[in-house]
Amino acid sequence: MSGPREDGAxxxxxxxxRYLAEVTESLTQSLDTGTAADQLARLVVPRLADWATVTVLAGDGAPGSSARAHRxxxxxxxVDTYLAGRITAPRDTEAVAMVMHSGEPVHLRGIEPDLGPESLPEGPVRAAWERLDPRSSLFVPLQARGTAFGVLSxxxxxxxxxxxxxxxxxAVEVARRGALALDNARLYGRQLRVAETLQHSLLTPPSQPPGLQVAVRYRPAVSQDLVGGDWYDAFDRPxxxxxxxxxxxxxxxxxxxxxxxxxxxxxxxxAYDSPDGPAGTLDRVDRVLAGLHVGTLATALVGHLLPRADGAPGSLLRWSSAGHLPPxxxxxxxxxxxxxxxxxxxxxxxxxxVRSDHETVLCPGETLVLVTDGLVEVGRRGIDEGLAAAADALSGLAALSPDALCDRLLTRVLPERTDDDVAVLAVRVLGA
Structure with a gap:
């Protein structure tokens, strides 16, 4: 029969x-470095400390981040006044250097309550230090995949x-779990920066042919999925x-x-120098994808804007859609x-x-608007409902320039944070 001491153990x-499980579960909820650092700081107070800071160093182009929490x-x-205003902290600096170099925790079991002016200026910073009343510090490395990249204080x-x-x-075990979550967030952030940089580098400014005004917008998602594969293009054929x-x-x-x-x-x-119409271009793209075994699945809409054959004002729009949203x-x-x-x-x-071409006439002053599904499916709307919402948002914007129209459309339809990226292409047909 076990005794009280064994039961207590x-x-x-x-x-x-239970505490470590809570740490793990909480830290795996976010792939944003700043959010994960803030969560880690909150998790260690008051159980392990009265006050904690998390510092993640910058590297490989990734921004550094820091977080703090107090019981x-x-x-x-x-805390903020002290961290922003301290001049130097020799013992802290030495301890952090030791932690980063050795990968082992450093424990300062005593902190002088009255630091000299070389470490702490007089005034608000010293007053904040005195109110905080720190007496001991434990510095624990944040390391993952064999590399130390930060410190939990x-x-x-x-x-x-x-x-x-x-x-x-x-504290070492908490830091180990926290470091793995932070490193995953850092790696994810780098991948997303690469994707977004690639995306923006490809989305070049559109051409501005005579008789047309063209505007484009691309807004990346800001959720965990972030950047996707939306694109637009507008160019002139010979x-x-x-x-x-x-x-x-x-x-x-x-x-x-x-x-x-x-x-x-x-x-x-x-599409550039082929006599094919939009449907013919999409057919050729299909053959290329199949022949080269690209394995890409996508929606796309290709349109041609041409002068009207009878010389009347306006433009002829000929288009073909590969499963894309209608214009x-x-x-x-x-x-x-x-x-x-x-x-x-x-x-x-x-x-x-076989794909199909479709035609309609765009009269002077009319604006063609092409969008991707991130605009119409926002808030988990169905496509029909989303298209109706987009049409309602466009209503009343005819007097605006295409650039202003795109901005107003995005403002009316999208929240600040979206789960999918969005591309918009707007073309105004000018008068004769």
Missing amino acids: VDVERDRY DPERLVD LVRCGDRPPAGPDDVAL DGATVLVIGDVAGHGVEAAAAMAQLRSAVRTL LVLGTDDRVRLLETPPERLLGADELA
């Missing part, structure tokens, strides 16, 4: 495992005794047609951005019409079939 171990939220102002204040061996061991393209590659991240680069290049090259046309009377056509297969689909 079991309870302590159970509590430790008493009202003391955070003092745990400060105990007032009458609280320095950390004992069990607390030091627990025969005088203006080619308009909008598309969306399946997937997110670097892979989607790279696939978008291949597909955008293929569409642009095959919207904003009239001079602020009414919006949807150019719906029978659905046709996506680019890269295994089943091949």
